[in-house]
Amino acid sequence: SGTRTLIRGGLVVTAADETHADVLIEHGRIAALAAHGTAVAESWTAERVIDAANKYVIPGGVDAHTHMELPFGGTAASDTFETGTRAAAWGGTTTIVDFAVQSVGQSPRHGLDTWYAKADGNCAIDYAFHMILSDVDERSLAAMDRLVEEGVTSFKLFMAYPGVFYSDDGQILRAMQRASDNGGLIMMHAENGIAIDVLVEQALAAGRTDPRYHGEVRRALLEAEATHRAIQLARVAGSPLYVVHVSAAEALAEITAARAKGLPVFGETCPQYLFLSTDNLAEPGFEGAKYVCSTPLRPGEHQAALWRGLRTDDLQVVSTDHCPFCFSGQKELGRNDFSKIPNGLPGVENRMDLLHQAVLDGHLTRRRWIDIACATPARMFGLYPKKGTIAPGADADVVIYDPHAEQTLSAATHHMNVDYNPYEGTRITGQVETVLSRGEVVIDRRTYTGRAGHGQYLPRGTCQYLG
Numbered sequence: 001s002g003t004r005t006l007i008r009g010g011l012v013v014t015a016a017d018e019t020h021a022d023v024l025i026e027h028g029r030i031a032a033l034a035a036h037g038t039a040v041a042e043s044w045t046a047e048r049v050i051d052a053a054n055k056y057v058i059p060g061g062v063d064a065h066t067h068m069e070l071p072f073g074g075t076a077a078s079d080t081f082e083t084g085t086r087a088a089a090w091g092g093t094t095t096i097v098d099f100a101v102q103s104v105g106q107s108p109r110h111g112l113d114t115w116y117a118k119a120d121g122n123c124a125i126d127y128a129f130h131m132i133l134s135d136v137d138e139r140s141l142a143a144m145d146r147l148v149e150e151g152v153t154s155f156k157l158f159m160a161y162p163g164v165f166y167s168d169d170g171q172i173l174r175a176m177q178r179a180s181d182n183g184g185l186i187m188m189h190a191e192n193g194i195a196i197d198v199l200v201e202q203a204l205a206a207g208r209t210d211p212r213y214h215g216e217v218r219r220a221l222l223e224a225e226a227t228h229r230a231i232q233l234a235r236v237a238g239s240p241l242y243v244v245h246v247s248a249a250e251a252l253a254e255i256t257a258a259r260a261k262g263l264p265v266f267g268e269t270c271p272q273y274l275f276l277s278t279d280n281l282a283e284p285g286f287e288g289a290k291y292v293c294s295t296p297l298r299p300g301e302h303q304a305a306l307w308r309g310l311r312t313d314d315l316q317v318v319s320t321d322h323c324p325f326c327f328s329g330q331k332e333l334g335r336n337d338f339s340k341i342p343n344g345l346p347g348v349e350n351r352m353d354l355l356h357q358a359v360l361d362g363h364l365t366r367r368r369w370i371d372i373a374c375a376t377p378a379r380m381f382g383l384y385p386k387k388g389t390i391a392p393g394a395d396a397d398v399v400i401y402d403p404h405a406e407q408t409l410s411a412a413t414h415h416m417n418v419d420y421n422p423y424e425g426t427r428i429t430g431q432v433e434t435v436l437s438r439g440e441v442v443i444d445r446r447t448y449t450g451r452a453g454h455g456q457y458l459p460r461g462t463c464q465y466l467g
């Protein structure tokens with residue numbers, strides 16, 4: 001739009017710098033930055049001036065792993081593209097990369113077109129897609145090349161859910177070989193699903209049906225084994241590898257070892273693995289169902305390893321795997337059988353705040369917060385510097401963040417379309433105050449001013465950490 005906007009007096013924090021600077025926005029993009037109080041900054045005028053004194057001015061969050069409306073386990077994730085992207089905006093996230101799904105027997109093209117249609121005209125913020133491949137045959141391999149050219153440059157494969165999303169390691173190897181040729185990035189759900197299915201069957205046969213057994217059968221060793229195997233397959237194929245939702249210390253160790261060898265292996269973790277544990281899964285009654293996701297929550301000891309991995313850059317990205325299911329009617333599908341609880345947690349609205357709390361708790365520096373939540377996911381998935389930073393020419397996706405505000409996370413106040421919040425009662429210092437998406441104010445001092453359909457589809461380039 002034509003509105004000139006000036007954000008004055010805040011601390012601009014990017015992955016690289018922290019500076020007291022004024023930010024000038026024109027035509028939906030960052031036009032210029034100038035040190036606060038200098039003659040240049042003082043000379044700027046604008047139709048809209050946002051006072052950011054005592055606030056942070058940060059890039060809009062990039063959540064590279066969401067599942068709006070995902071069909072799963074006979075139901076579907078409860079946030080639509082409309083409700084989920086609005087909640088994202090409330091939480092200071094201005095870009096999501098969601099997953100289009102190729103089902104078995106379908107073409108990737110059909111899956112992608114289905115997801116384009118779900119999102120089109122409904123999003124409050126900008127969005128892009130990865131493609132889940134469930135059926136790697138000649139047609140799918142050829143489709144990968146075309147998708148990379150079209151801007152869908154990353155492909156999620158599963159080692160879990162045999163018969164649904166996973167068939168065999170030969171398919172995985174072939175997709176990796178293709179990615180090594182066409183520049184695509186393979187994303188892996190690394191859990192040994194065949195072994196897990198045996199343990200699920202044995203647990204149920206022994207009458208162990210409660211939610212906590214979800215965590216017990218999905219053993220950390222089976223995440224580590226699959227992570228190791230995925231890394232070796234990627235080496236053989238000569239392809240890079242991005243391991244999604246790393247939750248086990250033993251799996252992280254495999255990534256760390258691969259990176260120490262100089263291999264192009266990347267790791268993502270999620271707030272639930274940093275802030276929640278198997279203690280939540282073991283909550284009384286059926287409450288534990290609220291915490292069923294895959295990979296599962298781990299015993300608390302794993303958290304320290306994940307925080308360390310984020311500091312040492314063995315893990316590069318924190319995204320949410322936002323995949324909400326209501327407790328009532330959805331999680332309840334597994335009342336008598338934990339394996340029927342739909343897998344997934346909400347979180348798209350809470351990620352930036354939880355990670356800001358991690359800064360205050362000493363786990364991360366402020367710049368690392370922006371790095372893992374904005375800049376690196378943008379680079380990893382070919383969106384930088386349009387997204388993920390505040391610099392001349394970048395999209396004006398900007399959050400005015402009040403680092404002193406106090407809030408308590410709760411389903412009573414969140415905007416996600418789900419009837420519980422896994423972080424219920426968690427006290428956070430820091431809150432999103434105002435959010436701009438391509439220069440448009442979508443959250444104005446904690447009032448939603450955006451609209452469904454403002455969000456645009458983003459074709460992506462290839463991973464910017466590769467040659």
Ligand code: DUC
Binds near residue numbers: 189245294323
């Ligand atoms: N893996 C995901 O990444 N999301 C939802 C369910 C799953 O297993």
Ligand code: ZN
Binds near residue numbers: 001002003004026027
């Ligand atoms: Zn103009």
Ligand code: ZN
Binds near residue numbers: 244294295
């Ligand atoms: Zn997964």
Ligand code: ZN
Binds near residue numbers: 066067321323
């Ligand atoms: Zn996911």
